Amino acid sequence: MLTDIIEALLFASGKGMSSSEMYEGLKHSYTKLEIEKAMRELKESYSGGRGIILIEFNDSYQFQTNPDYGGIISDMLMKTKERELSKTLLQVLAIIAYKSPITKQEIEELRGTNSDYVIQMLLKFNLIEAIGRKETLGHPILYATSEEFLKKFGLTSLSELPDYEELLYKIKNNFDKYFQKSDELYRNRVIDTEDTNQDNDRAEAAAADIDCEETQEDDDMPDFLLGEDVIEVD
Amino acid sequence: MLTDIIEALLFASGKGMSSSEMYEGLKHSYTKLEIEKAMRELKESYSGGRGIILIEFNDSYQFQTNPDYGGIISDMLMKTKERELSKTLLQVLAIIAYKSPITKQEIEELRGTNSDYVIQMLLKFNLIEAIGRKETLGHPILYATSEEFLKKFGLTSLSELPDYEELLYKIKNNFDKYFQKSDELYRNRVIDTEDTNQDNDRAEAAAADIDCEETQEDDDMPDFLLGEDVIEVD
Amino acid sequence: MSFGNEESFDVNCDVFDDPVPIEVLLEMCRKGKVDIRDIFVSDITDQYIKYVSELEVKDYDNISSFILLASTLLELKSNSLLPKPVEVDENELSDQERFFLKMEEYKLYMEQTDKLRNREILNRFYREPVFAEDEYRIIIKNFDIDKLITAFSSLLEKAEFEEKQEEPKKIAKERFTVAERIIELIEAIRAFKVVNFFSLFEKDYTKLEIINTFLALLEILKQQVAAAEQNGFCGDITIRYTPLTDNFDTKAEEDLLVDANGYH
Numbered sequence: 255m256l257t258d259i260i261e262a263l264l265f266a267s268g269k270g271m272s273s274s275e276m277y278e279g280l281k282h283s284y285t286k287l288e289i290e291k292a293m294r295e296l297k298e299s300y301s302g303g304r305g306i307i308l309i310e311f312n313d314s315y316q317f318q319t320n321p322d323y324g325g326i327i328s329d330m331l332m333k334t335k336e337r338e339l340s341k342t343l344l345q346v347l348a349i350i351a352y353k354s355p356i357t358k359q360e361i362e363e364l365r366g367t368n369s370d371y372v373i374q375m376l377l378k379f380n381l382i383e384a385i386g387r388k389e390t391l392g393h394p395i396l397y398a399t400s401e402e403f404l405k406k407f408g409l410t411s412l413s414e415l416p417d418y419e420e421l422l423y424k425i426k427n428n429f430d431k432y433f434q435k436s437d438e439l440y441r442n443r444v445i446d447t448e449d450t451n452q453d454n455d456r457a458e459a460a461a462a463d464i465d466c467e468e469t470q471e472d473d474d475m476p477d478f479l480l481g482e483d484v485i486e487v488d
Numbered sequence: 489m490l491t492d493i494i495e496a497l498l499f500a501s502g503k504g505m506s507s508s509e510m511y512e513g514l515k516h517s518y519t520k521l522e523i524e525k526a527m528r529e530l531k532e533s534y535s536g537g538r539g540i541i542l543i544e545f546n547d548s549y550q551f552q553t554n555p556d557y558g559g560i561i562s563d564m565l566m567k568t569k570e571r572e573l574s575k576t577l578l579q580v581l582a583i584i585a586y587k588s589p590i591t592k593q594e595i596e597e598l599r600g601t602n603s604d605y606v607i608q609m610l611l612k613f614n615l616i617e618a619i620g621r622k623e624t625l626g627h628p629i630l631y632a633t634s635e636e637f638l639k640k641f642g643l644t645s646l647s648e649l650p651d652y653e654e655l656l657y658k659i660k661n662n663f664d665k666y667f668q669k670s671d672e673l674y675r676n677r678v679i680d681t682e683d684t685n686q687d688n689d690r691a692e693a694a695a696a697d698i699d700c701e702e703t704q705e706d707d708d709m710p711d712f713l714l715g716e717d718v719i720e721v722d
Numbered sequence: 723m724s725f726g727n728e729e730s731f732d733v734n735c736d737v738f739d740d741p742v743p744i745e746v747l748l749e750m751c752r753k754g755k756v757d758i759r760d761i762f763v764s765d766i767t768d769q770y771i772k773y774v775s776e777l778e779v780k781d782y783d784n785i786s787s788f789i790l791l792a793s794t795l796l797e798l799k800s801n802s803l804l805p806k807p808v809e810v811d812e813n814e815l816s817d818q819e820r821f822f823l824k825m826e827e828y829k830l831y832m833e834q835t836d837k838l839r840n841r842e843i844l845n846r847f848y849r850e851p852v853f854a855e856d857e858y859r860i861i862i863k864n865f866d867i868d869k870l871i872t873a874f875s876s877l878l879e880k881a882e883f884e885e886k887q888e889e890p891k892k893i894a895k896e897r898f899t900v901a902e903r904i905i906e907l908i909e910a911i912r913a914f915k916v917v918n919f920f921s922l923f924e925k926d927y928t929k930l931e932i933i934n935t936f937l938a939l940l941e942i943l944k945q946q947v948a949a950a951e952q953n954g955f956c957g958d959i960t961i962r963y964t965p966l967t968d969n970f971d972t973k974a975e976e977d978l979l980v981d982a983n984g985y986h
Contacts, residue, residue, distance in 0.1 A: 261539025262557040267565055268851030279564035305495025317849065323496040324845025330513035331501055336844045340739045341835070344842075348834045364828060367742045367787040407841040416837040421830060429827040432820040500847035553852065565851070567858040573865070575873055582874030601902070604909045613862055640865040650871055 256284055256292040264296075270314035270401060311404040312411055343379075346372045350382050351403065351412065352421050355396035357388055373397065381406065490518055490526040498530075504548030580606045584616050585637070585649060589630035591622055607631065615640065740784065743791040744828050746773060758825045762802045762818075767795045794821070903938035911948045911963045919950075919959035 259280070264271055273293060277286050284292075293315065300308035300317070307320050319327055328335045339347070349364060350356055362369045376382040380402040387393040399412065409415065493514070498505055507527055511520050518526075527549060534542035534551070541554050553561060573581070580603060583595055596603045610616040614636040621627040638644065741749070747770055751757070756764045774788045798818050815823070910917050922935050939961065942948050950961045 255537060258537055258539040258554065259557050259560060262553040262561055263539070263564060265540045265551070265849065266553045266561045266852035268849045275564075279560070303489060303492055305492040305497070306499045317499070319496040319500050319847040320492065321843045321846055323493050324843075324847070326493060326513075327496055327500045327847055328845045330497060331847075338839070338842060338844065342739045342742075344838055345745075345831065345835045348831045348838055351838075352831065352834065364824065365742050366744050366791055368783060405846065406843055407838060408843055409841070416834060416841075421834070424830065425827070429823050431815055432823040432827075496847075499849060502850055561852070562859065566853045567855075568861045569858045570861050570863045573862055573869075578870050578873035579876075582870050585870070586874065602906050602909065605905050613860075615862075640862075641867050641870065642865070643867070650867065 256280075256288060257296050260289070260292050260296055264308070264315055264317055267316075270311065270316040270405075272312075272314045274313070309405060309408070310410045312401055314401065316405070318405070339379075342372055343375055343381075347376060347381060347399070347403070350376070350397055351399045351415055352418075353425060354398035354412075355385055355388075356398075357394040357396055359394060361397075490514075490522060491530050494523070494526050494530055498542070498549055498551050501550075504545065504550035506546075506548045508547075576606055577609060581610060581615060581633070581637070584610070584631055585633045585646060588632035588646075589619055589622075590632075591628040591630055593628060595631075743788045744825065745832065746770070746788075747791065747795075748825065748829050748832060758829065759822055761795075761825075762799045767799050770795060900934045900937045900941070903934050904941050907935070907938050907942055907961075908947055911942070911961055915963045917961045919961060 260276065263276065263279075273289065276293070277289055280289060297308045297310065297315070300306055303320070303322070305320055305323060306317050309316055309318050325335070346361060346365070346369060349361055353360070358369060358373055361373070373382070377384075380400055382397045382403065383400045384395045385398045386396050388396050403409075404411065412418065415421075494510060497510065497513075507524060510527070511523050514523060531542045531544065531549070534540055537554070537556070539554055539557060540551055543550055543552055580595060580599065583598055584590055587594075592603060592607055595607070607616070611618075614634055616631050616637065617634045618629045619632045620630050622630050633646065638646070643649065747766070748758075750766050750769050750773075751761065754764065754766060754769070756766055761767070771792050774785075774792050777785060777788060779785055798821055802818060907917075907922070910922075919935075919939065923931065939950065939959075942961075943950055946964060948961045949964050950959050952959045
């Protein structure tokens with residue numbers, strides 16, 4: 255049965271699997287329509303109060319434990335419980351989620367303070383990722399939220415973010431005005447993905463790049479941020 | 489619901505979990521009887537043709553993918569690497585192509601080195617297959633190239649191999665002298681196909697047979713490395 | 723089991739969790755019920771400057787960003803008290819307008835942060851993928867009949883050469899490389915389950931062969947295909963197959979296939 259096969263695939267995959275991947279692998283035996291129908295059935299049966307649920311994000315599917323039992327599971331299987339994200343991390347995450355793709359410098363301009371540490375932490379937690387470089391002087395890295403972000407906040411896509419349309423409209427029509435340097439609106443940006451290594455660990459690549467970027471930018475930075483080193487995470 | 493909690497626990501745990509571990513973690517809220525009942529229910533629902541099944545071993549429970557879908561799962565999820573056939577594999581393949589049907593021991597005598605691994609690889613790649621057993625002491629398996637071999641090399645039959653007649657002539661004249669032990673010409677061999685299981689996965693059967701054969705031959709061999717000392721092909 | 727994240731969130735993030743200057747300012751507006759655009763007709767600027775002057779100096783970089791905002795506030799406030807210049811470029815925003823927009827935008831993000839907090843899911847668990855990152859299937863490509871023939875011819879030539887040799891000569895060359903020895907050894911260990919080290923040599927063994935075999939044995943132990951124990955000082959070494967940890971296949975395949983590189 256197709257639902258059984260997909261159930262086995264998703265279970266074995268561990269990671270999220272998109273319906274197009276699924277289709278690609280099964281197209282010799284099943285039609286796209288059949289696959290979609292089976293996915294819906296599977297999602298239906300893995301829902302509600304069950305211990306395993308099937309979550310959907312960015313048109314990908316993945317099995318996950320029901321968060322309702324998260325407490326009891328970590329009590330029994332883990333040494334520690336997961337803690338909430340700190341306020342600062344969540345704040346910057348919100349900025350990136352609504353304004354992405356965005357560079358570190360733009361985040362810093364908005365926050366009025368150095369944001370290396372926060373960006374590194376978010377990269378480390380896999381909640382954001384480097385998705386390319388801005389086509390501007392110095393080619394700074396552009397960040398956006400990751401699939402892990404969607405999963406952590408139970409979103410199937412960014413458009414499910416609270417007040418998404420409304421905020422996007424405001425950002426485009428009001429707030430982008432004060433950003434003299436932002437020559438283009440965020441959503442319509444030309445992204446140069448060529449020299450971002452997508453295959454390697456993005457977080458690490460980006461983290462390493464932060465250093466380089468910083469050296470380049472040193473000249474443009476206010477004095478008090480000059481030569482600012484990356485803050486050590488202990 | 490207790491079955492939901494256990495479902496979540498087993499899923500998150502990954503490894504097996506015993507009912508006593510389960511009991512230890514849940515005893516504040518549930519009785520042993522209730523837990524055992526829930527386990528039975530869960531086992532019942534994860535059975536049959538489903539993609540995920542709940543297996544029990546040594547009083548431990550574990551989710552695993554249904555082995556029935558093992559093939560499709562590894563095809564779709566396992567990464568692949570492309571390689572060219574190595575010189576070693578090509579040589580053994582050529583020996584088999586030109587001299588088939590041929591036994592492992594004959595290949596080893598020709599090459600002067602243990603060829604178990606190479607033969608297993610060629611079987612695994614489906615380029616050769618066991619076509620029967622030689623009517624001689626120990627009934628060793630006879631190998632020949634497969635349909636897959638012809639397809640991959642773009643041949644319609646073995647006689648399309650370049651200079652087949654000439655090469656064969658050379659082989660007869662050189663190798664049969666060299667091959668003092670070979671009592672018959674290859675092409676005129678009596679093949680006993682009866683006890684080769686053609687229905688099962690040939691590669692696996694043959695691979696398994698290699699082990700048996702080796703054990704059989706052990707008595708005749710002063711050392712398992714016999715045949716090592718002829719020539720090195722390089 | 724895998725956590726939602728490879729990194730658990732159990733890291734002390736609170737160290738850098740002090741509010742940034744703009745957040746302090748927005749909080750003052752909220753508490754004083756002052757609209758952002760009325761900020762310069764209120765006493766928020768004074769409040770903020772007082773706050774900054776009383777800040778405990780923990781971190782100079784942090785302090786400087788507070789001071790920067792304070793000076794911006796003072797400058798904008800003093801400008802707002804002066805009569806406005808008559809001519810302003812239509813397309814250029816005034817510094818004050820730019821400041822308001824930024825404050826308003828930040829305020830919006832702060833509100834969204836609270837909404838995101840409500841959606842945050844803790845303690846999600848996923849399964850590890852069945853196939854590890856370093857596992858792979860090998861697909862053979864580029865089947866070339868010429869290579870097949872060349873490989874075979876080289877074998878033929880070698881055999882003819884052997885044929886011509888009247889007396890078999892002692893071959894000084896090592897009879898096997900470490901890589902070959904590893905594969906042979908693994909085959910032997912898998913077949914016999916227990917193998918003695920001394921039995922791995924024939925009567926005419928050379929020093930190099932012992933070294934190669936020993937190196938091969940070390941590699942096998944490292945790969946956890948087998949376990950070894952020595953029977954007393956200078957005694958034979960018993961090599962025991964450990965099937966549970968044997969994951970040599972893919973690596974050995976790779977080794978065997980790698981020798982394609984020398985062949986063109």
